[in-house]
Amino acid sequence: xxFLIISSQRDPKGWVQALKEKQPxxxxxxxxxxxxxxxxxxxxxxxxxxxxxxxxPNLKVIASMGAGIDHIIEDPDIPKNIKITxxxxxxxxxxxxxxxxxxxxxxxxxxSFHYCSKEWKPTKYLRPEEIQVGIMxxxxxxxxxxxxxxxNKFHVTGWSRTKxxxxxxxxxxGDNELNNFLSETNVxxxxxxxxSETENILNKQLFEKLPEGAYVINVARxxxxxxxxxxxxxxxxxxxxxxxxxxxxxxxxxxxxFWTNDKIRVTPHIASVTNPKTVVPQILDNYRRMQDGKELExxxxxxxxx
Amino acid sequence: xxFLIISSQRDPKGWVQALKEKQPxxxxxxxxxxxxxxxxxxxxxxxxxxxxxxxxPNLKVIASMGAGIDHIIEDPDIPKNIKITxxxxxxxxxxxxxxxxxxxxxxxxxxSFHYCSKEWKPTKYLRPEEIQVGIMxxxxxxxxxxxxxxxNKFHVTGWSRTKxxxxxxxxxxGDNELNNFLSETNVxxxxxxxxSETENILNKQLFEKLPEGAYVINVARxxxxxxxxxxxxxxxxxxxxxxxxxxxxxxxxxxxxFWTNDKIRVTPHIASVTNPKTVVPQILDNYRRMQDGKELExxxxxxxxx
Numbered sequence: 001x002x003f004l005i006i007s008s009q010r011d012p013k014g015w016v017q018a019l020k021e022k023q024p025x026x027x028x029x030x031x032x033x034x035x036x037x038x039x040x041x042x043x044x045x046x047x048x049x050x051x052x053x054x055x056x057p058n059l060k061v062i063a064s065m066g067a068g069i070d071h072i073i074e075d076p077d078i079p080k081n082i083k084i085t086x087x088x089x090x091x092x093x094x095x096x097x098x099x100x101x102x103x104x105x106x107x108x109x110x111x112s113f114h115y116c117s118k119e120w121k122p123t124k125y126l127r128p129e130e131i132q133v134g135i136m137x138x139x140x141x142x143x144x145x146x147x148x149x150x151x152n153k154f155h156v157t158g159w160s161r162t163k164x165x166x167x168x169x170x171x172x173x174g175d176n177e178l179n180n181f182l183s184e185t186n187v188x189x190x191x192x193x194x195x196s197e198t199e200n201i202l203n204k205q206l207f208e209k210l211p212e213g214a215y216v217i218n219v220a221r222x223x224x225x226x227x228x229x230x231x232x233x234x235x236x237x238x239x240x241x242x243x244x245x246x247x248x249x250x251x252x253x254x255x256x257x258f259w260t261n262d263k264i265r266v267t268p269h270i271a272s273v274t275n276p277k278t279v280v281p282q283i284l285d286n287y288r289r290m291q292d293g294k295e296l297e298x299x300x301x302x303x304x305x306x
Numbered sequence: 307x308x309f310l311i312i313s314s315q316r317d318p319k320g321w322v323q324a325l326k327e328k329q330p331x332x333x334x335x336x337x338x339x340x341x342x343x344x345x346x347x348x349x350x351x352x353x354x355x356x357x358x359x360x361x362x363p364n365l366k367v368i369a370s371m372g373a374g375i376d377h378i379i380e381d382p383d384i385p386k387n388i389k390i391t392x393x394x395x396x397x398x399x400x401x402x403x404x405x406x407x408x409x410x411x412x413x414x415x416x417x418s419f420h421y422c423s424k425e426w427k428p429t430k431y432l433r434p435e436e437i438q439v440g441i442m443x444x445x446x447x448x449x450x451x452x453x454x455x456x457x458n459k460f461h462v463t464g465w466s467r468t469k470x471x472x473x474x475x476x477x478x479x480g481d482n483e484l485n486n487f488l489s490e491t492n493v494x495x496x497x498x499x500x501x502s503e504t505e506n507i508l509n510k511q512l513f514e515k516l517p518e519g520a521y522v523i524n525v526a527r528x529x530x531x532x533x534x535x536x537x538x539x540x541x542x543x544x545x546x547x548x549x550x551x552x553x554x555x556x557x558x559x560x561x562x563x564f565w566t567n568d569k570i571r572v573t574p575h576i577a578s579v580t581n582p583k584t585v586v587p588q589i590l591d592n593y594r595r596m597q598d599g600k601e602l603e604x605x606x607x608x609x610x611x612x
Contacts, residue, residue: 098434101458102411109408112421114573118565120557122574128404151457152407251426259424267417268426 006031006045018276023284042287050075061290063283066274069300070194084300085286087279095272096141097148103243107215128153134185137192138164182209193306194221204229213240219271222248234263245271312337312351324582329590348593356381367596369589372580375606376500390606391592393585401578402447403454409549413521418571434459440491443498444470488515499612500527510535519546525577528554540569551577
């Protein structure tokens with residue numbers, strides 16, 4: 001029985017080290033140099049090449065290295081009996097909360113405008129208590145961000161697929177309540193999981209429901225956003241701008257119009273990075289559960305896609 | 307008896323409106339069109355032309371429009387018997403706290419670097435709990451900023467002339483404790499009043515006491531900072547950079563080296579602006595106290611200069 005690491009776009013070294021440190025006798029294989037694929041029952045993966053899992057006849061679990069599992073389920077060739085798990089990393093939630101707060105503080109105080117313009121042009125500023133932040137996606141990250149913003153005096157609302165109750169947050173859910181949620185939102189923050197239902201959700205029809213001058217923040221996944229629609233709504237003046245940390249193609253191509261639009265603030269996917277050391281214990285715990293035939297933790301609902 | 311407004315560098319309209327609204331029968335004069343200077347007993351002032359007060363033989367009080375009174379006392383021709391008052395504006399403290407938090411969030415998450423560079427260059431980020439912010443000046447603004455930062459998980463220390471006790475803040479005071487205060491400070495925030503003792507306090511000798519890589523924020527007054535010393539210490543790599551909102555000459559001249567130094571983030575004196583409506587009641591209250599021969603409030607200690 002062996003444990004496979006797949007990390008074809010990033011160096012897996014940190015993961016190998018953290019796993020070996022915690023469990024020195026682990027029978028570890030690193031893709032693509034796998035001695036005997038039939039021995040692999042557990043794969044820890046980030047952005048695997050599609051179709052490879054058919055070469056692992058005894059695979060039982062694919063564990064995501066991060067909170068998102070869209071990179072796994074977008075591969076149509078994964079058999080339905082394979083369990084998919086994610087990690088929950090409190091540090092990741094804290095980092096995301098600080099990052100979203102930083103983006104909104106920058107917006108209300110116009111910092112990057114002043115820094116980048118290199119001109120003495122005082123502008124009026126907004127205050128937290130004047131801003132309603134609407135968060136789409138009230139999972140662990142969404143709730144963490146909401147709490148951080150509330151502690152800093154912002155008004156916060158949340159929208160999610162199913163009904164949620166969160167202290168201090170006015171919550172909306174489902175398609176029926178989306179318009180009500182949007183109509184009062186000054187700063188929209190997307191923290192949705194990427195699923196077939198949420199892909200392209202940040203589009204023209206949605207932006208039109210926001211009040212004039214609204215600001216859009218996407219820290220979830222690039223495919224949530226219809227890029228042309230954002231550019232059009234900013235150009236028309238309906239949206240005052242956007243802060244984007246994720247993109248359909250990363251790195252964002254050098255000739256992409258986002259780079260030169262002075263209403264769009266681009267960051268290179270830096271909101272939060274999973275620390276292998278922090279999450280290796282929960283991954284190894286699931287590995288042992290699988291070996292012992294016990295129920296796994298943090299299993300993804302294949303129907304809901306999150 | 308008349309009430310004089312002096313605001314030679316900014317339009318006094320907002321002040322005239324707010325005063326008239328609150329006390330329609332006020333005998334108001336607006337500098338320089340003063341019918342009878344000998345009638346003026348109370349002057350509400352911001353950056354008056356030096357020497358003018360000798361033309362007002364019956365002047366008893368000069369009230370600053372803002373929290374700072376350095377612009378008044380730097381005029382050597384003001385008779386010692388004239389009382390100087392300042393305003394205390396809670397909104398101003400809140401605005402300053404939000405602004406300093408925004409500057410520090412920008413620093414730890416590298417936002418402006420990413421925004422302005424227009425390149426895909428992910429960098430490591432710092433976390434609030436890894437940062438010790440040292441605040442120089444623990445008056446009302448300093449304490450407000452400290453509380454805001456503590457609520458956002460930063461470690462906060464404070465230094466002031468006299469001993470202060472503030473919940474959650476390690477405090478230092480006086481010249482003897484300055485080195486200890488500086489030696490552990492990663493982000494130095496200047497919120498001192500400008501006095502003859504604090505002018506030029508942000509200089510090479512002080513910067514050398516900070517740990518390597520420290521970051522400097524000046525949101526107090528331009529003359530606190532020796533500009534050449536800051537440039538030198540950044541160039542040497544001892545300081546990682548600075549965020550400056552105030553300058554010796556404002557607007558900052560177009561050819562000033564701060565504009566083109568990519569380690570220095572310039573904002574055009576926007577930390578917080580006093581709202582006439584908010585503070586007019588306390589100014590009129592002092593005006594009535596003067597008329598009634600009562601003791602004034604928020605009087606400045608002419609010896610301490612704040």
